Amino acid sequence: xxxxxxxxxxxxxGATRMPPIVTPDAVAFWAAADREEFIGQQxxxxxxxxxxPRPMCPHCHSLKREDVRLSGRGTxxxxxxxxxxxPFGFKTTPIVAVIELEEGTRLVSxxxxxxxxxxxxxxxxxxxxxxTMKDHKVPVFRPRSAP
Amino acid sequence: MSRRFREAAVxxxxxxxxxxxSGRSELQLAAECSLAACEDAGVDPADIDxxxxxxxxxxxxxxxxxxxxxxxxxxxxxxxxxxxxxxxxLYQAMAVVNAGVCDNVLIWRAMNERSQYRFGQNPTxxxxxxxxxxxxxxxxxxxxxxxxxxxxxxxxxxxxxxTYGITxxxxxxxxxxxxxxxxxxPKAWFFERPITLEDHQNSKWIQEPWLRLLDCCQESxxxxxxxxxxxxxxxxxxxxxxxxxxxxxxxxxxxEVISNYYHDDLTVMPEAVGxxxxxxxxxxxxxxxxxxxxIYDAFTPQVLMQLExxxxxxxxxxxxxxxxxxxxxxxxxxxxxxxxLLGEAYIHGVNSMAEGVRQVRxxxxxxxxxxxxxxxxxxxxxxxxxxxxx
Ligand SMILES: [Zn+2]
Numbered sequence: 001x002x003x004x005x006x007x008x009x010x011x012x013x014g015a016t017r018m019p020p021i022v023t024p025d026a027v028a029f030w031a032a033a034d035r036e037e038f039i040g041q042q043x044x045x046x047x048x049x050x051x052x053p054r055p056m057c058p059h060c061h062s063l064k065r066e067d068v069r070l071s072g073r074g075t076x077x078x079x080x081x082x083x084x085x086x087p088f089g090f091k092t093t094p095i096v097a098v099i100e101l102e103e104g105t106r107l108v109s110x111x112x113x114x115x116x117x118x119x120x121x122x123x124x125x126x127x128x129x130x131x132t133m134k135d136h137k138v139p140v141f142r143p144r145s146a147p
Numbered sequence: 148m149s150r151r152f153r154e155a156a157v158x159x160x161x162x163x164x165x166x167x168x169s170g171r172s173e174l175q176l177a178a179e180c181s182l183a184a185c186e187d188a189g190v191d192p193a194d195i196d197x198x199x200x201x202x203x204x205x206x207x208x209x210x211x212x213x214x215x216x217x218x219x220x221x222x223x224x225x226x227x228x229x230x231x232x233x234x235x236x237l238y239q240a241m242a243v244v245n246a247g248v249c250d251n252v253l254i255w256r257a258m259n260e261r262s263q264y265r266f267g268q269n270p271t272x273x274x275x276x277x278x279x280x281x282x283x284x285x286x287x288x289x290x291x292x293x294x295x296x297x298x299x300x301x302x303x304x305x306x307x308x309x310t311y312g313i314t315x316x317x318x319x320x321x322x323x324x325x326x327x328x329x330x331x332x333p334k335a336w337f338f339e340r341p342i343t344l345e346d347h348q349n350s351k352w353i354q355e356p357w358l359r360l361l362d363c364c365q366e367s368x369x370x371x372x373x374x375x376x377x378x379x380x381x382x383x384x385x386x387x388x389x390x391x392x393x394x395x396x397x398x399x400x401x402x403e404v405i406s407n408y409y410h411d412d413l414t415v416m417p418e419a420v421g422x423x424x425x426x427x428x429x430x431x432x433x434x435x436x437x438x439x440x441x442i443y444d445a446f447t448p449q450v451l452m453q454l455e456x457x458x459x460x461x462x463x464x465x466x467x468x469x470x471x472x473x474x475x476x477x478x479x480x481x482x483x484x485x486x487x488l489l490g491e492a493y494i495h496g497v498n499s500m501a502e503g504v505r506q507v508r509x510x511x512x513x514x515x516x517x518x519x520x521x522x523x524x525x526x527x528x529x530x531x532x533x534x535x536x537x
Contacts, residue, residue, distance in 0.1 A: 020290045021276050051409070052283055058400070078309075078413060080293070080301035081355040087292035088269040094292040098302055098408045106408055108288050108302065116355070121309050138290050 015131035016089040020138060026053045028067040033137050038127045040070045040103055051105035072127035073144065074101040081116045089133070095119045099141055113142040150247035155240065156381040156388040157534065159188025159374035160501040165336050165492030168262040169368035177206040177257035178214035180370035185215075188374045189385030190251055195374075197222040197252035199239050201232035201495075202279055204256055211255065222249050228281040228529055230443060231404045231418070233496030235530035238394035240375035250376055256497040257370025266366055266493075269294045281404035281529075288406055297363055297446065299405045301354035304448030306413035308357060311463035315359060317470070318447040319347035322361045322489055324474045325444065329486025332512050336365060337490045362447040364488035371497040373504070378537065387537075389507045392522065393429035394532035397421025404529065405445075414463075416449070419456030422531040427458075430533050432522060434458040437533075439506045439515050440480055440524040441499035444487040453526050454480075477517055481506075484513040496527045503534045 022030045032039040041050050043057040044064025056063055078098035087094060095111040097119065111119050112128065125141035132138055161183025163169070163176050185192045192215035198208050199222075208223045222243050226232040233256070240252040260266055276285050284299055293299060307313070326342045329335035342361060350360040381388030399417040401410040410417050427433055434457060444450045451465035459480050460468040474482040485491045485502035492498055503523040505511040514520075523534045 017292075018290050021286050023276060023286060026286070052287060078302050078305040078408065080298055080305060080357055081352075082292055082295070082298045083352040083355050084360075085268055085295065087294050087298075090292050096288075096291050096293045096298060096302065098306075098413075108291050108293055108406070108408060110291050121306075132290060140291070 015133055016091065017130065017132040017138070018089050019132040019134040019136045025055055029053050030136065032067065033129065033139055034135075036129045036137060038070050038072045038139050039067045040101070040105060042066045042068045049103045049105050051107055071102045074099040074125055074141065076111060076119065076121060076123040076125060077106065079111065079119050079121070097141070099125060109138070110140040111142070112140045152245055153247060154378035155244035155375055155391045156378040156537070157373055157391065157504050158376045158381040158384045158386060158388060159184040159186070159190060160372070160504050161185070161187055162334070162371045162498065162501060163257070163369045165334060165367050165369040165494070165498075167336070167366075167368060169259055173257050173259050173263070174206045174210055174214065176259070176368070176370035177211050177255050177372075180257055180372040181211065181215055181253055181255050184253065184372035184374045187386060188376070190374060190376070192216060193218045195251045195253045196220060197240065197243055197249035199224045199226070199236045199252060199254050200256060201226040201229065201236060203229045203495075204258060206255070206257060222252070227279040228404045230445060230495040231281065231527055231529040232396075233443065233527035233530065234394065234500065234525050234532050235396045235527070236497070237373070237375070237391055237500060237525065237532040238396055238530055241391040241394045241532070244375060244377050250380065252375040253372060254375065254497065255370065255372040256495050258495075259368045260493065261366040261368050267295055267297065267363070281398075282406045283403060284406040296405060297353045297358055300446040300449065301357040303405060303407045304446065304452065305357055307415070307452055308448055310414045311466070313451070313466045315356060315362070316344065316348060317466040318362055318451075319344045320466075320469045321444070321447040321450050321474070322347050324469070325483050325487040325490040328484050328513050329490025332486050332491060335486040335491040336367065337486060357448065358446055361489070364445045364493045367492035367494060369492050369494055371494045371501050373497065373500060387508055389504045390535040390537045392432070392533040392535035393426050394530070395422060395425040395429060396530045397425055398529055416452040416456050416528060418529040419453045419526060422526065422529065423457045426524075426531050426533055432533060437480065437522050437524045438518050438520040439484060439503070440482045440526070441503045442482055443496050443499065443527040444483060444489055449528065450482075453528060457524060457526065476513060476515060481515045484511055484515070500525050500532070507534050507536050
């Protein structure tokens with residue numbers, strides 16, 4: 001498989017990535033992403049982090065959810081290269097990955113800035129942002145030097 | 148009807164042909180396979196009093212009842228979770244028969260999933276998110292290019308495969324075995340078309356480096372129906388009854404259907420572990436009591452993970468278990484003997500449940516004969532059932 005260079009993020013007006021569906025409980029997460037801030041939901045009572053966002057803490061049932069800036073650092077705990085069909089809206093084949101964050105939660109995202117063949121399990125990554133259609137942004141991750 | 152506890156049994160199974168273009172409506176497929184299941188049992192379709200399917204099926208309960216002339220439905224349910232809920236239909240059918248509220252429960256699945264729309268392709272509509280699917284994939288995967296069931300399944304299986312050093316070639320042994328079964332099953336789409344490990348390795352990457360084309364189930368047109376009634380009534384019907392010895396669902400904390408990346412240990416399938424625990428507790432049976440298994444095989448890694456979850460081998464050992472020939476007719480656990488969702492057709496697991504019934508009846512085209520089939524495990528991950536010879 002030949003290496004496919006991952007170019008710089010396209011300009012927002014030309015972005016072709018599908019935008020997120022913003023549900024009521026995830027408004028803060030996506031609004032922050034639009035400002036290139038990476039936030040997570042921390043319980044205002046027991047202090048634990050949860051993802052995906054939800055209205056109630058599953059550990060103590062508190063409704064005091066606090067949206068806090070996360071470190072943006074994590075590791076790749078799972079990944080795949082979607083070869084067929086080519087994902088809609090992507091100019092080059094993306095690396096899809098499950099990122100485990102320092103705060104302990106996980107999310108699906110992309111690893112950017114490297115060729116698909118270069119992704120490795122447990123690779124250290126840090127957050128950056130890419131634009132989508134309809135002027136949104138989504139958090140994606142690029143390699144960082146560990147730790 | 149008196150509401151006393153009654154054991155439940157499968158009395159009838161029915162199916163259409165499996166194709167890539169049925170040429171008729173999904174409702175017609177549903178009606179044809181449902182009628183076939185009633186005829187197999189010797190039950191008048193008018194007497195159906197329970198109807199159960201699971202989400203993503205497009206046929207309406209009342210629409211189907213109108214075809215069959217169902218005169219008074221007592222129970223309907225459409226279980227969330229798509230294919231993960233396949234075996235939950237047996238669970239609910241068992242429960243309503245046990246409870247004495249239904250006598251003739253119809254389970255059905257009928258779709259033109261190849262000719263009318265394609266499950267394996269990118270989504271064509273982002274019309275919005277609704278509950279009842281058990282997955283956040285629309286919300287949390289699609290903006291990142293994980294747009295297909297194969298992409299979600301690959302991400303789910305990757306950590307397991309990586310941890311135990313299981314290669315894509317290892318996975319090929321599952322595909323080769325299932326296609327061997329399909330090759331001798333005249334109803335299978337891949338009848339008389341077995342594959343070799345080299346064919347598997349030469350098939351294109353769908354999700355690199357985890358899934359090739361031949362690791363993925365088909366997209367199929369077709370329908371399968373199952374009729375469940377009480378054991379005592381089934382004894383008087385046309386076929387030997389197949390008792391539902393136990394059935395359950397298990398949806399542990401933080402587990403999702405297929406986009407299953409939030410629970411603690413990504414090298415296990417907690418829902419299948421939970422299903423196994425509950426099924427064995429319900430029935431007093433253990434892995435060694437199963438003479439065959441029908442395991443949901445949308446993608447090959449999930450077969451390995453379920454084999455481990457149900458205790459047929461230890462953790463990380465499923466690839467070697469499969470390579471030893473365990474899934475073959477003369478192996479330790481003949482599995483997906485109809486060819487599975489890879490080889491027969493993708494009727495979302497209901498065709499696999501029907502094969503479980505045939506193995507207990509002794510009527511499979513690939514019948515287990517080395518041992519008497521007393522128990523067959525049916526698993527769709529988040530749900531399972533044990534079928535029993537009486
Ligand atoms: Zn809390």
